[in-house]
Amino acid sequence: MDEPIVVGLDVGTSKIVTLVARIENGTTMRVLGVGVEPSHGIRNGNVVDINAASDAIARSIEKAERTSGYEINSAIVSLAGAQVSSTNSKGIVGISGRVIDQEDVFRALDSAQAIAIPHNREIIHVIQRGFIIDGQEGIRQPVGMHGYRLEVETHIITASSSTINNLRQCVSQAGIDVSDFVLNPLAAGEAVLSETERNLGVALVDLGGGTTDIAIYVNGDIWYANVLQIGGYHVSSDIAQGLRLPLDVAEEVKKQHGHAVLDDIGEKESFNIVTFGSEQSTKIERRELVNIIEARVEEIMEMVEQEIKRSGYDVMLPAGIVLTGGGAEMPGIRKLANRITGLPVRIGKPENIVGLTDQISNPACATSVGLLQWALLMTETHQILPEQSGESKPQKAKAEGFLGWLRKILP
Secondary structure, three states, X not given: OOOEEEEEEEEOOOEEEEEEEEEEOOOEEEEEEEXXXXXXXXXXXXXXXXXXXXXXXXXXXXXXXXXXXXXOOEEEEEEOOOOOEEEEEEEEEEOOXXXXXXXXXXXXXXXXXXXXXXXXXXXXXXXXXXXXXXXXXXXXXXXXXXXXXXXXXXXXXXXXXXXXXXXXXXXXXXXXXXXXXXXXXXXXXXXXXXXXXXXXXXXXXXXXXXXXXXXXXXXXXXXEEEEEOOOHHHHHHHHHHHHOOOHHHHHHHHHHHOOOOHHHOOOOOEEXXXXXXXXXXXXXXXXXXXXXXXXXXXXXXHHHHHHHHHHOOHHHOOOOEEEEOHHHHOOOXXXXXXXXXXXXXXXXXXXXXXXXXXXXXOHHHHHHHHHHHHHHHHHOOOOOOXXXXXXXXXXXXXXXXXXXXXXXXXX
């Protein structure tokens, strides 16, 4: 049997990443194609220019097609900055004493979705947290068990309809069908978190260009998720204003000379850069740069800490915080996060992938790889079309029917 091909499309504020991968032996993800393109028309995770965003997506898709040799028709797309909110809900159905089957689980999950939400919002994930059969709690898999009453506890995540529709239009305009949307921190969690961390309790913090995404895992499931409208772009903007630099130069200075902890920088460290209104390079003290960075990163981490406390699960995180995303590559950020939150902190990188890993085995690509891991989960429960034989150009396998299935089964 031919092995399925899956595609993940991560549309971020700073970059757009398209990954094409083959699922081998049902468990291994081999990356065949990578397309990375600077992002345009996206700000703070939201579409602000559909044509510019669509063109950038099309260029990223083209690069991935060229490196993989596959034509891309559909993809799982990341979602961020969509005014995300979440709530807990319970679904209850009667069983009549027979053996519980998968259809009963579907009915219970459908019942849990019967909640009132504003007309301008959509349900994007219904995450099952556990089942109860005739009052017995803590059941992970009810199928095959006997009972009269099946209850499911769920965590429902909703997002702004306009943001979802604008992003869908951008992707469609680039000639790609959206198989489904996956919230950024949920995708990143699939790529960087261990099973032990999920079970113990951990907060995943995805430090993106325009947003900071948070997902809290307890007992193996997601119990809370939210998106903060602040990210690495704001750090670069502060540098541009403080040092009087163009924004693109400020971004490069941040990458080359940036650090999150001022105390770790020596008094005599400096670098040269051309500022606004000057034709010659100017000497800049590195401590001046880091002082700007530290102030903004401290603010971001304090907002993360407040959001974790607001969730009510701050005392249930013995595994601490896992930082990922492009912002997690900032030197010293782990130390700063630990100082502010008081929790154990590590940097999360994508794991369990083979193939073209040199370009994507870094925190900045966690969401992109996580989208592929998400597709891998789906192959265990739903059909993905295999490679087509006899074609002049291999066809990218479509992941059809993801939307309804994901909403019922997985986040």
